[in-house]
Amino acid sequence: MNRYRKRIVSALMSLLLTASPLMAYASEKAEPIVFEPVSEEELLRNDLAEIGENKLILIEDGQTDFTIVIPENASDPLREAAETLQNTLKQMSGAELPVVVENQLENAEHTIRLDEVFGTERPADEELADGYRLVIDNTYVSICGQTQVGTRNGVYAFIENQLGCLFLTPDDTYVPQHTTVCLVKADVADTPATLWRDVYAYETAQNHWAAKLRLNGIDVESDDTDKTIEQLQYEGWGTWCHDCYDYLSPDDYFDEHPEYFSEKKGERVYTYEGRDAYLCLSNPEVFEIVKNSLAEKIAENPDQLYWDFSGNDNYALAGCECAECKAADKAAGGTGMGTLLPFLNKLAKAFPDKYISTLAYLHTLKAPKNIKAEPNVVIKLCSMPGDQASSYLNGANKNASQFKEQVEEWSKITDKIVVWDYVVDFAHLLLPFPNFAVQAQNQKFYEDNNIIGVFHQASRENGGEFACLRAFVLSRLMWEGSSMDVAKCVSQYVTAYFGAAAPKILEYMNLCASELSAGDKTLGLYDGLFAHYKSYLSEENVRQYQDLIAEAKESVAGDAVLTGRVEEVELSVVYATVLLPEITEEERQTAVSRLKELCETHDISMVCEWESLDDFLANTLTATVASSQKALKRPYIIAVSAVAGVALLAAASVLIVKSVKKKKKKAG
Numbered sequence: 001m002n003r004y005r006k007r008i009v010s011a012l013m014s015l016l017l018t019a020s021p022l023m024a025y026a027s028e029k030a031e032p033i034v035f036e037p038v039s040e041e042e043l044l045r046n047d048l049a050e051i052g053e054n055k056l057i058l059i060e061d062g063q064t065d066f067t068i069v070i071p072e073n074a075s076d077p078l079r080e081a082a083e084t085l086q087n088t089l090k091q092m093s094g095a096e097l098p099v100v101v102e103n104q105l106e107n108a109e110h111t112i113r114l115d116e117v118f119g120t121e122r123p124a125d126e127e128l129a130d131g132y133r134l135v136i137d138n139t140y141v142s143i144c145g146q147t148q149v150g151t152r153n154g155v156y157a158f159i160e161n162q163l164g165c166l167f168l169t170p171d172d173t174y175v176p177q178h179t180t181v182c183l184v185k186a187d188v189a190d191t192p193a194t195l196w197r198d199v200y201a202y203e204t205a206q207n208h209w210a211a212k213l214r215l216n217g218i219d220v221e222s223d224d225t226d227k228t229i230e231q232l233q234y235e236g237w238g239t240w241c242h243d244c245y246d247y248l249s250p251d252d253y254f255d256e257h258p259e260y261f262s263e264k265k266g267e268r269v270y271t272y273e274g275r276d277a278y279l280c281l282s283n284p285e286v287f288e289i290v291k292n293s294l295a296e297k298i299a300e301n302p303d304q305l306y307w308d309f310s311g312n313d314n315y316a317l318a319g320c321e322c323a324e325c326k327a328a329d330k331a332a333g334g335t336g337m338g339t340l341l342p343f344l345n346k347l348a349k350a351f352p353d354k355y356i357s358t359l360a361y362l363h364t365l366k367a368p369k370n371i372k373a374e375p376n377v378v379i380k381l382c383s384m385p386g387d388q389a390s391s392y393l394n395g396a397n398k399n400a401s402q403f404k405e406q407v408e409e410w411s412k413i414t415d416k417i418v419v420w421d422y423v424v425d426f427a428h429l430l431l432p433f434p435n436f437a438v439q440a441q442n443q444k445f446y447e448d449n450n451i452i453g454v455f456h457q458a459s460r461e462n463g464g465e466f467a468c469l470r471a472f473v474l475s476r477l478m479w480e481g482s483s484m485d486v487a488k489c490v491s492q493y494v495t496a497y498f499g500a501a502a503p504k505i506l507e508y509m510n511l512c513a514s515e516l517s518a519g520d521k522t523l524g525l526y527d528g529l530f531a532h533y534k535s536y537l538s539e540e541n542v543r544q545y546q547d548l549i550a551e552a553k554e555s556v557a558g559d560a561v562l563t564g565r566v567e568e569v570e571l572s573v574v575y576a577t578v579l580l581p582e583i584t585e586e587e588r589q590t591a592v593s594r595l596k597e598l599c600e601t602h603d604i605s606m607v608c609e610w611e612s613l614d615d616f617l618a619n620t621l622t623a624t625v626a627s628s629q630k631a632l633k634r635p636y637i638i639a640v641s642a643v644a645g646v647a648l649l650a651a652a653s654v655l656i657v658k659s660v661k662k663k664k665k666k667a668g
C-alpha cells in the first residue's frame, strides 16, 4: 500500500514539476486586450456644445470674436500649429479665428494665446521637458511651454484633448462637428512620460505628422522633400549609431597606425568578414583623436544634444582582442563595455553639456560589472532578439525575459537608457502582427527602469500593416504613460477612421490577438506565416479574417474613402492568403492578382524591408510555400518511418528469439 502511495505522490510531483514552467507561463502571459466600437456620442464629443457655468464659450452658433495670438518670433512649426488650430476650428464650426502676431493686437481679451504673449510666463517647472501649461479662463485660453516646442505640443494636445479631434494619418484628421464650442475651465501642466520619443516609420516622417503626434525624435522643421526618412529621423542627435569610423577613419589612419584598430586573431584589421571592424579603445591616442573629432562635430552642429559613439554592425568580430582590451573586457564580466564604457565616461567628462551615447548591442550588450556610467552617458539598449507577444514587464518568454534582465542590469549602472524596440515584422511588412496588447506593459516597464527615451522601430516603407494606427498609439503612450487605456485609444481611432466598417475591423483585430494569445508563445520581428500556422495564421483563421473583411467592405459599399481604408486591412489578409501552404494553386493565383492590384492602388512597392513585391512574387513566394508544404509532410514521413522501424525491429527480434531457441534446442 505504502509503495503505491509513494509512487502516486512521486508521479504527481513529477507531473507538477514538468507542468510548473507551463503554469508560470500561463499566469504571466499578457492577456489580449479587447477592442469595442466607441459610441457615436462619445466620438462626437457632444459635451463640447453644452454651455455651462464652469465653461468658456469659444464659439456660439458658428460665431466668435476670439483671436489666435502668436509671438513675433514664432518659429515656423509654431505658426503651422496655430494655422492647424485655426483650420480645425473652422472645419468644426464654420467660425474662422484670425491668427495675429501679438504686437498687432491691443486687447488681450477673447484670445487663444500661444507661447509668451500678453504677459504669459513660461512655466518654471523644470520637469516639464517639452510639455506645457494650459489655462482656460473666463476670457482667454493660454498655452505655453518652456520653449516653443513645448507650446507647439500644447497646441496639438489641445486640438485632440479639448476639441476631441484625432490626428489619424499624415493627411487625415477626425474633427467632430459643432457650431457651438465650449471649454471646461482648467489650469493644468502636462508633461510627457518619456523624454525622447520616436516612432521610426515612413508615415511619421510625412507632412509634419510627427509634430501632431508630439514626437520629438523627428525633424518637423524641414520642408526638404528630397530628405530621406533617415535624414528626417533622429532629431536631437548629432550622430546616431555604428559610427566609430566617423570619428577615426581607416582611410586616414590604418596605413600608418594599424594599432588604432581592432586586433583579430593576432592581426590588426579594419574590416572583418566583409564588414567594418572596430577601434582599439585601450590606445590613448585613439581617445585623443575621437575627442578632437567630436569637438569639431559639435562646433559644426552646436544645437544637437545627443552624440553617439558606437561600434560597427559586425556580428562576427566581438571587439578588439589585444591584451589590454581583452583584460579590461574580462574584468568587466566578459563584455565589450569593459573598454567602451570607461572610454565614453572620459568623453562625457570632456563634454559635460552634451549627452554622450552608445549602443548596447552584440558584444557590448551586457552591462559591465563594477563600472558606473557618468551622468551624461546615454545607453541605447536594443531589444534583440525581441518579442511582441509577451511584455518586458513580465518577461514571460525567453526573449522578453532576456531583454528584461539586460534593462534591469543596465539601470543599476545608469539612469539614462534609451530603449530601441522593434515593433513590426521586418520580413513581412504586410502580415497581420497583433502586438497592441503588450505596449502599455512595456511602457510601464520603461517607466520603472529609468528609460529616458524610446525608439520604436517600425517600417521605413509606405503602407505597412496598421502603420498609422500603430504610430498613433505608440506616440500617445509615450506621452501619456502606461496608465493610458490602449484598448480605448485603438477603439476610438478605428471607430473614427473606419466609420461603419469599424465593428468588423475591431472584430478582426480581436480575433487575431486572441488567437495569438491562445497559441504561440512569441511574436518575432522576422516571423513568416508558417511560424504561426498552428495559431492566429492558420488557414481556418485566415478564412475567418477574409469573411470579416468582406463584411467590413459591404458595410461601407459606395463610400470610396472608407472602402480605401478597409482595403488597407484587406491587404494584410490577402498577403497572408498567398502564403497559405494548403490552398489550391488556383486560389493562390487569385490572391496574388488581388495583392498586386491592392499594392498598386495603395502605392506599396516593398513587402519586406529588403524585398520588393515584384521580387517576392517572382522568387520568394514559391520557395516559401514549398518549404511550408515540406515541413507539413515531415511529421507524416517521421511517423511512417517510425512505424516501419518498429515493425522491422519486431520482425528482427522474432527471428533472433527463434534462432536462439533453435540453438538452445540443438545445444540441449
Ligand SMILES: [Zn+2]
Pocket (backbone or CB within 6 Å): 262, 263, 279, 280, 281, 282, 283, 320, 321, 322, 323, 324, 325, 326
Ligand atoms: Zn585593443
